[in-house]
Amino acid sequence: MKPTNISNPEYFHKVVDCQYACPAHTPVPEYIRLIAQQRYSDAYMVNWESNVFPGILGRTCDRPCEPACRRARVEEQPVAICRLKRVAADFKGEVTSRFPKIAPKNGKKIALVGAGPASLTVARDLAPLGYELHIYDDQKKAGGFMLSQIPSFRLPQQVLDEEVGYILDMGVVTHFNQYVESMGSLLQQDYDAIFVGSGAPRGKDLPDLPGRQEGADNIAIGIDWLSSVAFEHIDNIGESVIVLGGGNTAMDCCRTSRRLGGKDVKVIVRSPFADMKASPWEKEDAIHEGIPIIDNHVPLEFVVENGKLVGMRFDKVKAVYDENGKRSLISLGEAPAFYPCDDVLIAIGQENAFPWIENNVGIEFDKWGMPVLDKNTFQSSRANVFFGGDAAFGPENIITAVAHGHQAAISIDLFCKGESVQDRLPPQTNLVSQKMGIHEWSYDSSTTDEDRKIVPLVELTSALQDRKLEVELGFDVATAFEEAERCLNCDVQTVFEEEKCIECDACMDICPTSCITFTANGEETELRERLKVAANNLTQDLYVSDNLPTGKVMVKDEDVCLHCGLCAERCPTAAWDMQKYWYSVTKACSLE
Numbered sequence: 001m002k003p004t005n006i007s008n009p010e011y012f013h014k015v016v017d018c019q020y021a022c023p024a025h026t027p028v029p030e031y032i033r034l035i036a037q038q039r040y041s042d043a044y045m046v047n048w049e050s051n052v053f054p055g056i057l058g059r060t061c062d063r064p065c066e067p068a069c070r071r072a073r074v075e076e077q078p079v080a081i082c083r084l085k086r087v088a089a090d091f092k093g094e095v096t097s098r099f100p101k102i103a104p105k106n107g108k109k110i111a112l113v114g115a116g117p118a119s120l121t122v123a124r125d126l127a128p129l130g131y132e133l134h135i136y137d138d139q140k141k142a143g144g145f146m147l148s149q150i151p152s153f154r155l156p157q158q159v160l161d162e163e164v165g166y167i168l169d170m171g172v173v174t175h176f177n178q179y180v181e182s183m184g185s186l187l188q189q190d191y192d193a194i195f196v197g198s199g200a201p202r203g204k205d206l207p208d209l210p211g212r213q214e215g216a217d218n219i220a221i222g223i224d225w226l227s228s229v230a231f232e233h234i235d236n237i238g239e240s241v242i243v244l245g246g247g248n249t250a251m252d253c254c255r256t257s258r259r260l261g262g263k264d265v266k267v268i269v270r271s272p273f274a275d276m277k278a279s280p281w282e283k284e285d286a287i288h289e290g291i292p293i294i295d296n297h298v299p300l301e302f303v304v305e306n307g308k309l310v311g312m313r314f315d316k317v318k319a320v321y322d323e324n325g326k327r328s329l330i331s332l333g334e335a336p337a338f339y340p341c342d343d344v345l346i347a348i349g350q351e352n353a354f355p356w357i358e359n360n361v362g363i364e365f366d367k368w369g370m371p372v373l374d375k376n377t378f379q380s381s382r383a384n385v386f387f388g389g390d391a392a393f394g395p396e397n398i399i400t401a402v403a404h405g406h407q408a409a410i411s412i413d414l415f416c417k418g419e420s421v422q423d424r425l426p427p428q429t430n431l432v433s434q435k436m437g438i439h440e441w442s443y444d445s446s447t448t449d450e451d452r453k454i455v456p457l458v459e460l461t462s463a464l465q466d467r468k469l470e471v472e473l474g475f476d477v478a479t480a481f482e483e484a485e486r487c488l489n490c491d492v493q494t495v496f497e498e499e500k501c502i503e504c505d506a507c508m509d510i511c512p513t514s515c516i517t518f519t520a521n522g523e524e525t526e527l528r529e530r531l532k533v534a535a536n537n538l539t540q541d542l543y544v545s546d547n548l549p550t551g552k553v554m555v556k557d558e559d560v561c562l563h564c565g566l567c568a569e570r571c572p573t574a575a576w577d578m579q580k581y582w583y584s585v586t587k588a589c590s591l592e
Helices: 009-015 017-021 028-036 040-051 054-060 070-075 081-091 117-129 157-168 183-187 222-230 248-259 280-288 398-416 460-465 477-484 506-510 524-529 566-570
Strands: 109-113 132-136 173-175 193-196 219-221 240-244 264-268 297-305 308-321 327-331 337-340 343-346 385-387 428-433 492-496 516-519 542-544 553-557 576-584
Touching: 009 017, 009 428, 009 576, 017 028, 028 040, 028 081, 028 477, 040 054, 040 081, 054 081, 054 157, 054 398, 081 477, 109 117, 117 132, 117 157, 117 193, 117 398, 183 193, 193 398, 219 222, 222 248, 222 343, 240 248, 248 264, 248 280, 248 343, 248 460, 308 343, 385 398, 492 553, 506 516, 506 566, 524 542, 566 576
Parallel strands: 109 132, 109 193, 132 173, 193 385, 219 343, 240 264, 240 343
Antiparallel strands: 297 308, 308 327, 308 337, 428 576, 492 576, 516 553, 542 553
16 A cells, blocks of 8 residues: 555545534534533634534534544444534633624625525625625524424524524625515626525425325424424414324424324334434434334325314335345235324425526526536536525535535635636645643543433423423533543544654554554555454545555554554654644635
């Protein structure tokens, strides 16, 4: 193998698995260290610069960082990264004085369609640069689906309003309660660019299922129903409720139903329980609240008697997977299962709807009705129109919408300057030694064997009596410190200098995971097999040195390195050093 090029900014970025997995590339270990030091405002600002909504995401994020966490590979349970983000928000002090200053107006005017996380991120990045920003939304206030589809018991209104307010207070012009009916009309106004962040506003239905029309009075689309609850148009539901679907929206529907009077609420889903799209913790929360999840049931019909919905029938199925992992649902051939109900909520997915974008304005759509976009710049086939969030590539999540917003803001800024939107700057990186002495580091390098801390919950009876009462209480200061200490500081890299190495094998002997080997070089496949411990995780790189005096090379398996620093402490010649790696995705407006 060739020596590893650690000057490539993506090499050490990939080693910081949590940050690499985050769509917005939030510097996770950095803010967790700050929390351990009780520097909550600093931790908040590290988050805010990348993910824009620390308090919101600390409660609602889909957590792509946690399955990637190194702790999960060595001790099963990842660090509670998401809930530590909330700690930074809960305990921060005054932060608005640390936000970017707003530059004088630059003469450019931008329209933002939809006031969800993607549009708000674009506004956050462009407002300090002097852009005049006009945001349109058919709801009475900003937030998009964070406002209308995430229940208050998960995301309190004051948390949402605070973080959305930080952006609106940057001088954004708001047009609420105003549905944009025509892209053509918007294009005729004096906007230099338009960003579409209108989400995926249409919930999928089952229009052809028998009984759908006859029972319509007691059948609702999940996202529409959640919106009606959020805006207090609906405050009750029948005692017996069926929720169809296996995603997070279905979990929000069933848990909200319990709070609005549903006593017998059940989720019925086509897929096996393990295949459900809902996050594991969302399923756990529903089950904790007494909601059964019945899997492998395909809906056959809505049963209507005397003009009233009385239940549903389902075909029991089993999942069969082919050699490629593709699933088929095969009927068991049993009599249909009947479940009585008063109401049904359909939460089987969402899709985009662009009835307001005319077909003669130069914006191309593919065969699935999605805009044709450059995936790096988010520019549409009409040069001055950009998309992001769910409106760009279909339903995802808040953190993905934020990542889209950052990149779209760069594109809009370049476009308005008359520069190529493809001309994008590389990420900002830094690699700095953590030495404070011969064998001392500026960070807490010792690893703990503490179990993951569990977030305390409000007592169940109280929680189910008030749909606005936040269920999760969050970590207190002491618990937050203990959980933060579980972080392995994966951004503090083990950097090896061949010219200092005397091949004494001291680092290899002391390594607690046997991830270091001195051996003859070879092709990667066979080299992985003859390391001290075989490196079988092919998604993780090998760190390979140049040839040493004996002709051997140093090979380190990045998969199981604990970043504990013992190799650097033991090395008699300082061939190993612990160096903190900073990686920040370039944005239109940065705090640096």
